[in-house]
Amino acid sequence: MSRTVYVNGDYLPEADAKVSIFDRGFLMADGVYEVTSVLDGKLIDFEGHAVRLARSLAELEMASPIGDDDLAGMFRELVRLNRIEQGMIYLQITRGNPGDRSFVFPDASVPSTIVAFTQDVPNLAEPPVAKVGFKVITIPDLRWDRVDIKTTQLLYPSMGKMLARKAGCDDSWFVADGAVTEGTSNNAYIVKGNRIITRQLGSDILHGITRAAVLRFAAEAQFEVEERAFTVAEAQAADEAFSTAASIFVMPVVEIDGKTVGTGKPGPVAVRLREIYLEEMRKTAI
Template sequence: MSRTVYVNGEYLPEEEAKISVFDRGFLMADAVYEVTSVLGGKLIDFAGHAERLHRSLALLDMRQPVTDEELLAVHRELVARNGIEDGLVYLQVTRGNPGDRDFAFPDPDKVKAGIVLFTQSKPGLADNPAAKTGMKVISIPDIRWGRRDIKTVQLLYPSIGKMMAKKAGCDDAWFVEDEGVVTEGTSNNAYIVKGGRIVTRQLSEDILHGITRAAILRFAREAQMVVEERAFTVAEAQAADEAFVTSASAFVMPVVEIDGVALGSGAPGPVTRRLREIYLEESRKAAI
């Protein structure tokens, strides 16, 4: 069945959705995006995603083409039209179509930003079997551009990283800088647990400011868990009791092996399991 998508102010059947070949998002990856999860037909942490969208757009001197209220209405309309119970809403804002290809940015007041939204149905999204077995990850060099805190559509190397993991018989990859320091996963924030202490890299331009990350750290502290925001190495991760990743679509996902080294018992640990329970419970309560 054809989905309804939203393109530059219109709701359209997906096969009729089109953008210009001169759109800078298409030509230069000059665009940002957000992915909001849907559970039980409701949006998870929409406000957080909207706030991060503002930040990404501001850092790139782009204009948001619709208000937050209009954006929320589009999200809800697409969820309703496409009958999404569990799944995702993908949002992309591009710098727009200046009329011809040029490396120089067009004046943001003279070119209207483009906007595209579509849904993906993911029945049982919160019941991913990997949450019970855990993920295996490999480490790969982090050769991405420096502004990883801006959620752009420049995802070629993360895609390559996922394919490298797949070829190695694993599920995902963690990006690693000099001296084995972990930045984050290909599409998620990375954590380790040692002696009951949760460790994750501090916010900076080096990592994405994850919406799920912010919620998890808040819930962890409310549950009287100790959180350390600092860098850690692959070696430190391999010696940890547990590890996990967070993202809008995976929520809290345990990691049980890093570069062939099993962590702890080789199964998802108690801290990770508890954080996933808390996150899903609290997020469902606050969903809109």
């Protein structure tokens, strides 16, 4: 069945959806995006994604073409039209089509381009890989210095995913100045005893919406949370490791650069945090 997608105010069959070749999202990666999960036909942590979207747009001096209420309504309509029970909604907003290619930002009168589509993931809440955990490799972090802005500049993360695949692994963790920054599309954590360690917020990591929720739930569950950089050696010697993102929730990491982490199986902290996250997010879904 063909998906119904959203393009600049219209709901269209995906085959009929078109964006200009002069759109700056296509030519310059001049745009931002968000991915919102859907569980039981409802939006997960919508408010957090809306706040981060507004921040990303502001950092790039882009006006928002849609208000939060209208955005939530559009997401719900896409979920309804595409009969999504579990899955994701991808949203992208670009600086639009100025009519020709130029490095200079177009005049503010040029309307933004806004597109959105759903992805049906029936086993999003219980994917088989969550039972065995991720294997990751580490690679140099060669991204630009403002990865806290959720832009569509995803070529290097994509290359990182492919390097992991070639190594027979699930993901790559980026390393800068000897310390782990984050995964290709997720935040990274290690566990020592009752302490959860993850890199502090800054311009060198994405301010993850799932990260914020998981750390809040971890504190409420009486885990210690320490926000600081950690090395690859620390991660390999940790009791557990895991990653978080809207697409994977809390994903145990059982191997780093070929070295087993902990027992080599998903650890109790990551497993429990995944359970708590899913339970609490379902309560507040809209």
